[in-house]
Amino acid sequence: MSGxxxxxxxxxxxxxxxxxxxxxxxxxxxxxxxPAFSGGAHxxxxxxxxxxxxxxxxxxxxxxxDRSAYEISVRRDDQGRGGSLFMHRHVTPGMEMTLSYxxxxxxxDTRARxxxxxxxxxxxxxxxxxxxxxxxxxxxxELHYAARSRVLGAYxxxxxxxxxxxxxxxxDEENQxxxxxxxxxxxxxxxxxxxxxxxxxxNWVLSSAEAMGxxxxxxxxxxFLAPGTGLPFEVQLAASGKTITVGTTQSLLEAMEAAGVDxxxxxxxxxxxxxxxNVHKCDGKILxxxxxxxxxxxxxxxxxxxxxxxFEGKTxxxxx
Amino acid sequence: xxxxxxxxxxxxxxYAPLEPRPGRxxxxxxxxxxxxxxxxxxxxxxxxxxxxxxxxxxxxxxPNGTDRxxxxxxxxxxQFFRAPTIPALLPRLVRVLADAHMGTQFYLAGTEGLIxxxxxxxxxxxxxxxxxQKEHRGSTVRRVQCVHCKGITENVATDxxxxxxxxxxxxxxxxxxxxxxAFQGVNIDAxxxxxVPEPVVRFK
Amino acid sequence: xxxxxxxxAFDFFRDETFRESFTYRNSNPLRFPFPxxxxxxxxxxxxxxxxPGRKGTAFEHILDVDEHYVAEMIDRAKVLADDPLRCQxxxxxxxAGWDLLELIMEAKxxxxxxxxxxxxNGNRWHWVNRPLGIEQSFTFLDESTLPYGPFEYxxxxxxxxxxxQDERDNDLWMDAGMITSQADWSLxxxxxxSFMEWHAPVPLAHEKGVFDRALKFLLKLQHGAPVRRxxxxxxxxxxxxxxxxxxxxWGPTKTTLTQENLGAKQHLRVELQSLYRLPRSNAIAFDIxxxxxxxxxxxxxxxxxxxxxxxxxxxxxxxxxYKGFLRNRPAMVEWLSxxxxxxxxxxxxxxxx
Ligand code: HEM
Ligand code: FES
Numbered sequence: 001m002s003g004x005x006x007x008x009x010x011x012x013x014x015x016x017x018x019x020x021x022x023x024x025x026x027x028x029x030x031x032x033x034x035p036a037f038s039g040g041a042h043x044x045x046x047x048x049x050x051x052x053x054x055x056x057x058x059x060x061x062x063x064x065x066d067r068s069a070y071e072i073s074v075r076r077d078d079q080g081r082g083g084s085l086f087m088h089r090h091v092t093p094g095m096e097m098t099l100s101y102x103x104x105x106x107x108x109d110t111r112a113r114x115x116x117x118x119x120x121x122x123x124x125x126x127x128x129x130x131x132x133x134x135x136x137x138x139x140x141x142e143l144h145y146a147a148r149s150r151v152l153g154a155y156x157x158x159x160x161x162x163x164x165x166x167x168x169x170x171x172d173e174e175n176q177x178x179x180x181x182x183x184x185x186x187x188x189x190x191x192x193x194x195x196x197x198x199x200x201x202x203n204w205v206l207s208s209a210e211a212m213g214x215x216x217x218x219x220x221x222x223x224f225l226a227p228g229t230g231l232p233f234e235v236q237l238a239a240s241g242k243t244i245t246v247g248t249t250q251s252l253l254e255a256m257e258a259a260g261v262d263x264x265x266x267x268x269x270x271x272x273x274x275x276x277x278n279v280h281k282c283d284g285k286i287l288x289x290x291x292x293x294x295x296x297x298x299x300x301x302x303x304x305x306x307x308x309x310x311f312e313g314k315t316x317x318x319x320x
Numbered sequence: 321x322x323x324x325x326x327x328x329x330x331x332x333x334x335y336a337p338l339e340p341r342p343g344r345x346x347x348x349x350x351x352x353x354x355x356x357x358x359x360x361x362x363x364x365x366x367x368x369x370x371x372x373x374x375x376x377x378x379x380x381x382x383p384n385g386t387d388r389x390x391x392x393x394x395x396x397x398x399q400f401f402r403a404p405t406i407p408a409l410l411p412r413l414v415r416v417l418a419d420a421h422m423g424t425q426f427y428l429a430g431t432e433g434l435i436x437x438x439x440x441x442x443x444x445x446x447x448x449x450x451x452x453q454k455e456h457r458g459s460t461v462r463r464v465q466c467v468h469c470k471g472i473t474e475n476v477a478t479d480x481x482x483x484x485x486x487x488x489x490x491x492x493x494x495x496x497x498x499x500x501x502a503f504q505g506v507n508i509d510a511x512x513x514x515x516v517p518e519p520v521v522r523f524k
Numbered sequence: 525x526x527x528x529x530x531x532x533a534f535d536f537f538r539d540e541t542f543r544e545s546f547t548y549r550n551s552n553p554l555r556f557p558f559p560x561x562x563x564x565x566x567x568x569x570x571x572x573x574x575x576p577g578r579k580g581t582a583f584e585h586i587l588d589v590d591e592h593y594v595a596e597m598i599d600r601a602k603v604l605a606d607d608p609l610r611c612q613x614x615x616x617x618x619x620a621g622w623d624l625l626e627l628i629m630e631a632k633x634x635x636x637x638x639x640x641x642x643x644x645n646g647n648r649w650h651w652v653n654r655p656l657g658i659e660q661s662f663t664f665l666d667e668s669t670l671p672y673g674p675f676e677y678x679x680x681x682x683x684x685x686x687x688x689q690d691e692r693d694n695d696l697w698m699d700a701g702m703i704t705s706q707a708d709w710s711l712x713x714x715x716x717x718s719f720m721e722w723h724a725p726v727p728l729a730h731e732k733g734v735f736d737r738a739l740k741f742l743l744k745l746q747h748g749a750p751v752r753r754x755x756x757x758x759x760x761x762x763x764x765x766x767x768x769x770x771x772x773x774w775g776p777t778k779t780t781l782t783q784e785n786l787g788a789k790q791h792l793r794v795e796l797q798s799l800y801r802l803p804r805s806n807a808i809a810f811d812i813x814x815x816x817x818x819x820x821x822x823x824x825x826x827x828x829x830x831x832x833x834x835x836x837x838x839x840x841x842x843x844x845x846y847k848g849f850l851r852n853r854p855a856m857v858e859w860l861s862x863x864x865x866x867x868x869x870x871x872x873x874x875x876x877x
Contacts, residue, residue: 005746005747005748005749035747035748035803036623036626036803036804037747037803037804038803038804038805038806041806064804101746101747101748101749102747102803103746103747104806107691107692107806109446109692110616110619110690110805111446111616111692112446113445113446136665137618137619184422184423185344185421185423186421187421187422188419188420188421188422188445189417189420189421189422189424189445189446189447190422190445190446190447191422191446192446193422210342211342212342212343212344212422212423213341213342213343213344213422213423213424213425214422214423215447215448215450215451216451217448217450217451217693218422218447218448218451266744266746272744273740273743273744274744329724329725330720330721330723330724330730331717331720331721331722331724331725332724448693450693465713467710467712467713467768467769467771468768468769468770468771468772470609470712488772493725494724495713495724495725496721497713497714497716497717498716498717498721499715499716499717500713504710504713506768506771507771507772507775510771510772510775510776511775511776511778511779511851512776512779513776
């Protein structure tokens, strides 16, 4: 089955965290325990947005030890395709929803001598669960967390209260920045680095670390891509014999699903590789937006990741 | 030149010439002819003096007696240490690792016994194995673990050979364990006791 | 050797041995998971969802507890007493061990309430294993409350070898194992290896891309959606523990086959392998459940008799050599040929009803 096993849940509470972020708490519909998960895991939330099906991945932020509920935090994106707006405007306590089983594409390397975490804005959420996990099972960590302002620094209070010497906060508005070169120069051998936040921050951290001799295998990041918007385009589905049009705010994967074609997926964010699809014919340009295919594969145009990538041109025929 | 290996079993490590990479400390561990790999590495670097001033070389003569300590010493390294043997070299490496920082580059060169045992100590810190550079040079004698008694025989040259611990006749597989830093030896005459082929020198 | 459990209930469970006297038998050969769904065999990425299957077969429950349970656990205890290195867990795998303990206890208590029970009060758990006479109160996730680490504790009470794979760097690493009924590979040697490294000795499959595809598939394995596959080999005598460690002891038995004793001595060894994503550790558990059936019991099912003859006869030499029966293949084919009349066989592995 595409997307894997599902969980039926009820929205237990919705809590505004600040102007941009709301926290959602889900419990199992039948009152049983939810599956355990590992720090860094995400769940894909299915939304029925007035007839449009939306599936967005969100990191689980609650303690992995707590099976009574899952919590996620959603930042409102007024320019986005509407998933976060739907969560903010229409999801209320008592509503029934469907979640995917947790999947972890951002796990801790548990052999590490130390975990160095760097978060920007809403990128804090996977670290909340990872820190809860390290709290329980032991493991040395240090968190550097940057937010635009004190008001927008979600969960800073609880983090600094619980871990005063391991958590360090920075505010753009107050012209504070992480002293990255000092930080990267002083970590004991065997440290693994994790970064989650805006694209610019991820690139800055990864490229600085590599330039200072950190091996790529010790650097971990997570960035969910929103499918993004674009011009409508037409696709021929060879296996199912259908031709579909992908709308401006729709992904190719969503358009296939809307046409009744059961296509595989897991993360819906270009990260997991599950939706990889062979391209039979491409007369035009595939707008690759995934993290999965290699640059060579992107150039070859023989494969596409329908959860995030789009197309511009005359004909695209894919193997679905 | 890098010692060519033709792996018959894919766990058998393969090696590549050492390449200079950015780093604040260049930790080089070598034995025997491995010294030549370090010298060539430095010759390739366009920041040779920078690397030399942050290089720590830990070296032992090879199992065949090759000793290039004098050449290495003359390079002008920040730090140089010569141990008489690999077992004598390892505690020094462990001590250096205890307070090394990320940004350290690791270069291992020489026999597979040296490379494997040094790699094991580095991996024990949680440092990713894939980021440790290794170049096999010099003697191809092997470190082999007897799968039956678990004893390790050093410098195995012939196949089959007699386990130096339990005395069984073992053939040498290419199956390799990084955790043990050794190839696997399996009893050759288990099914037909006493039928042991003549040993041939496979590793020199 | 003294056992740390008190097997009592031999009413359902057979009192039998996998060594010396070799009294192991299957009461019902039709329960045996015959692995060939066609008349030839080659390596492939043969994986399917691990969901409960036909009643009265090895597939009825996700963890099959059969009449050999108690005898197998006694055999495992003996192997471990002789060689504790057959069970090892690298330090970072403890959480995965708890994951596996939870999976097994919950499944057994759910599927076999007559033998096993698990009661939970928060993290205070109480476990009862009646066939082995074990009762244990402990705190979930607290190692100090169990007599062994969680992984060893539960696998000493569960048929099948188990290994736990940590996922890192887009690869799987075999970082823990309880391996006492293996087809000639060494946990002590392989522990810590990556997917391609521990599979390195397998012939032909690498070239066919089998392992590349299998690894890609496993990296996406999801909690709640386990998968299974078959593997098989041949063993002389119903010997569970064919380890490389003890090869000098059991290797010589390969030379004892005759046309007269082959039907009783030669066993088809089937591994029903299942794979589970573990929730808390994100590791993957690999259950290698070994089933043995003598040739003379297999040929009581006509379809299996014909098919086994053809598979053994036509298997590529590389595979027969790797599986360790190249020298005995001619004798096996000669013996099996008497039960193959050349009639066509139906697809699938089930016996014809
Ligand atoms: C992650 C879990 C797995 C573990 C721990 C595992 C372990 C092993 C080991 C230890 C061997 C013996 C290698 C030797 O000779 O030393 C083996 C053999 C083999 N494995 Fe796996 N394996 C796993 C998953 C798979 C999967 C998913 C496939 C699917 C294609 C596969 C296919 C094979 C094959 C074809 C052999 C050769 C078996 C024979 O002919 O007897 N394995 N495996
Ligand atoms: S669904 Fe994960 S990459 Fe497309």
